[in-house]
Amino acid sequence: MIERIPQLITYGILSGGVYGLLAMGLSLQYGVCRVLNITHGEFVMLGAMLTYALTISLEMNPFLAAAITGPLMFGLGFLLQTTLFRSLKARAPSPAAFEGSALLLAFGLLYVIKYLAQMRWGGASLAAYYLTDKVTFLGMTLFLNQIVAFAAAVALGTAVYVFLTRSRLGRAIRATAEDPATAGLMGVNTNMILALSFGLGGLLAGVAGTVVSTKETISSGMGFNTTVIALIVVALGGLGSVPGSFVGGIIIGIVSMLVVGLWEPVLVVPVYYAILMVLLLARPAGILGKK
Amino acid sequence: MDITGFMSGQRKLLIAGSIVLLLVFIATFPLYGGVYNTRVLTSMLMYVVLAVSWAMFSGPTGYMSLAPAAFFGIGIYTMALLQNELPFPVIIAVGGLLAFALALLVGLVTLRLKGIYFAIFTFGLVVFMSEMVYYVEARLGQIRGRDVIPLDAQMLLYTMLGVAVATLLAAYFIRRSRYGLALLSIGANEEAAAHMGVNTTMIKVILFAVSAIFMGAAGVVTAPALMWVDNRIAFSTFYSFLPILMAVFGGMGQLHGPVIGAAVLGYLDKTLRVQLQVYFMLAFGIILVLVILFLPNGIVGLVPMLQERLRRLTARLRKGGEAEPHANT
Numbered sequence: 075m076i077e078r079i080p081q082l083i084t085y086g087i088l089s090g091g092v093y094g095l096l097a098m099g100l101s102l103q104y105g106v107c108r109v110l111n112i113t114h115g116e117f118v119m120l121g122a123m124l125t126y127a128l129t130i131s132l133e134m135n136p137f138l139a140a141a142i143t144g145p146l147m148f149g150l151g152f153l154l155q156t157t158l159f160r161s162l163k164a165r166a167p168s169p170a171a172f173e174g175s176a177l178l179l180a181f182g183l184l185y186v187i188k189y190l191a192q193m194r195w196g197g198a199s200l201a202a203y204y205l206t207d208k209v210t211f212l213g214m215t216l217f218l219n220q221i222v223a224f225a226a227a228v229a230l231g232t233a234v235y236v237f238l239t240r241s242r243l244g245r246a247i248r249a250t251a252e253d254p255a256t257a258g259l260m261g262v263n264t265n266m267i268l269a270l271s272f273g274l275g276g277l278l279a280g281v282a283g284t285v286v287s288t289k290e291t292i293s294s295g296m297g298f299n300t301t302v303i304a305l306i307v308v309a310l311g312g313l314g315s316v317p318g319s320f321v322g323g324i325i326i327g328i329v330s331m332l333v334v335g336l337w338e339p340v341l342v343v344p345v346y347y348a349i350l351m352v353l354l355l356a357r358p359a360g361i362l363g364k365k
Numbered sequence: 366m367d368i369t370g371f372m373s374g375q376r377k378l379l380i381a382g383s384i385v386l387l388l389v390f391i392a393t394f395p396l397y398g399g400v401y402n403t404r405v406l407t408s409m410l411m412y413v414v415l416a417v418s419w420a421m422f423s424g425p426t427g428y429m430s431l432a433p434a435a436f437f438g439i440g441i442y443t444m445a446l447l448q449n450e451l452p453f454p455v456i457i458a459v460g461g462l463l464a465f466a467l468a469l470l471v472g473l474v475t476l477r478l479k480g481i482y483f484a485i486f487t488f489g490l491v492v493f494m495s496e497m498v499y500y501v502e503a504r505l506g507q508i509r510g511r512d513v514i515p516l517d518a519q520m521l522l523y524t525m526l527g528v529a530v531a532t533l534l535a536a537y538f539i540r541r542s543r544y545g546l547a548l549l550s551i552g553a554n555e556e557a558a559a560h561m562g563v564n565t566t567m568i569k570v571i572l573f574a575v576s577a578i579f580m581g582a583a584g585v586v587t588a589p590a591l592m593w594v595d596n597r598i599a600f601s602t603f604y605s606f607l608p609i610l611m612a613v614f615g616g617m618g619q620l621h622g623p624v625i626g627a628a629v630l631g632y633l634d635k636t637l638r639v640q641l642q643v644y645f646m647l648a649f650g651i652i653l654v655l656v657i658l659f660l661p662n663g664i665v666g667l668v669p670m671l672q673e674r675l676r677r678l679t680a681r682l683r684k685g686g687e688a689e690p691h692a693n694t
Contacts, residue, residue, distance in 0.1 A: 170427055
């Protein structure tokens with residue numbers, strides 16, 4: 075039992091990177107657009123299912139498929155923000171009222187996307203594992219797809235972080251997140267920034283879906299639990315913080331692997347809740363969140 | 366003015382009369398409706414309880430609870446566990462109290478923070494409850510699911526009617542009390558409410574927990590109609606989605622909004638869901654999106670909106686379209 079712990083922790087870190095990627099898009103969408111996008115998991119599902127469809131019908135490399143599904147999800151997110159959420163925001167009496175109604179709107183969209191997908195693909199679990207070769211590392215057996223998934227997640231996370239902190243557009247996004255009114259007065263086209271941020275969140279979710287599909291079974295019903303994980307990771311790491319998403323993701327990854335491996339797979343979600351509860355009592359802003 | 370006083374008196378009489386008629390209709394329904402339709406009516410009343418109790422807290426505050434199903438499921442399981450131990454009315458009370466306790470816990474952890482944490486926490490609460498029950502039942506107890514002895518449909522209808530009336534009375538009096546005003550002030554501007562001396566956290570926690578009582582009670586009364594329950598049936602996200610949809614569809618701003626929403630969509634749910642399944646859920650998702658975008662006050666809000674349009678139209682016609690109507694016309 076004890077000798078499995080290093081292996082479980084390694085597995086946890088590797089899958090935690092993907093959780094970080096899952097949470098990053100959600101965190102960005104809330105941080106900039108003030109929409110707690112609970113359809114996020116459905117975007118991940120769409121990314122995964124489209125990747126599966128492309129790899130089966132065109133025998134495409136899944137990571138190449140991400141080059142198609144990613145932009146598609148970007149477009150969907152962009153469209154949702156420019157049509158639905160923007161007009162909702164224009165009519166909301168206060169920012170708090172907008173957050174509430176945007177949450178309900180996302181709740182409706184969740185069911186629309188989920189059942190459209192179920193009509194198209196049915197409810198069966200599908201497996202499109204990719205790169206299943208074993209790799210031995212420090213005496214531990216790892217799978218190549220775990221390592222590639224982690225590397226892809228970290229690379230994307232770093233790219234987004236650098237984009238947000240170093241580029242002009244990234245600075246405009248952060249300014250809009252901080253204070254949309256002032257950012258608008260400084261010449262930032264805030265509507266465009268909101269749409270881009272929401273689209274970027276969608277893109278990250280779509281690519282996360284591709285990454286997940288290479289190593290786990292997928293189905294049209296996977297979205298809900300994915301959203302639960304992403305929400306908990308975001309709350310853990312701190313809303314709106316990119317590095318926080320990865321810290322939260324890796325903690326949740328390690329914990330879930332230890333619970334699954336040493337204790338009881340059914341208790342994964344209850345343990346997440348226990349962690350979340352302790353965190354909300356002790357440090358509500360999240361581990362790396364601003365007070 | 367005299368006329369408005371007379372009008373409002375007449376209006377009150379009209380409302381009281383229609384409520385009495387409705388109660389008589391429901392009470393006598395089993396005599397001519399048949400067992401199947403009695404069950405449909407019971408299910409509609411169940412949705413009335415869920416939608417009204419959801420709107421009781423989330424409507425005025427804007428704190429969106431995504432977990433009515435967690436409290437409803439507690440009621441279902443309370444009935445499944447205690448059906449042979451205690452009399453039915455006592456089980457209803459126990460189910461309500463257990464739901465109250467869970468809501469109190471959730472509220473104490475999340476409601477002192479920003480609304481976003483409340484939404485995050487409640488989103489997965491149904492999954493949490495379901496997995497916990499599965500663990501205790503299947504892993505520790507080696508059983509999967511439980512039978513619930515069916516009870517007389519007529520008796521269940523009357524019990525659900527009682528729960529629904531209690532829910533509506535509670536919602537009515539909370540709205541009129543200073544707690545209702547406090548909730549509204551929290552929704553309008555929480556910081557200002559706190560500065561005015563409203564103990565916002567306490568009010569939120571208590572009223573959220575009170576609203577959960579009715580969900581738990583509805584679960585207890587619903588359980589016998591299910592005949593067999595397991596963690597997935599009792600804690601289904603479906604029961605979170607529908608009450609929210611119904612309350613929003615009907616209109617959260619007024620007491621009768623969620624009632625109408627629950628009656629209309631609850632009837633459709635009971636009659637169409639089995640045949641249409643996926644299309645049905647898709648349609649419900651689309652309805653929720655459309656209502657939030659175009660009918661922020663629900664279908665109840667449609668009536669004053671149309672009245673206003675009609676009044677403007679007639680005013681314009683009367684003046685021959687030459688002048689814009691004044692604010693007081």
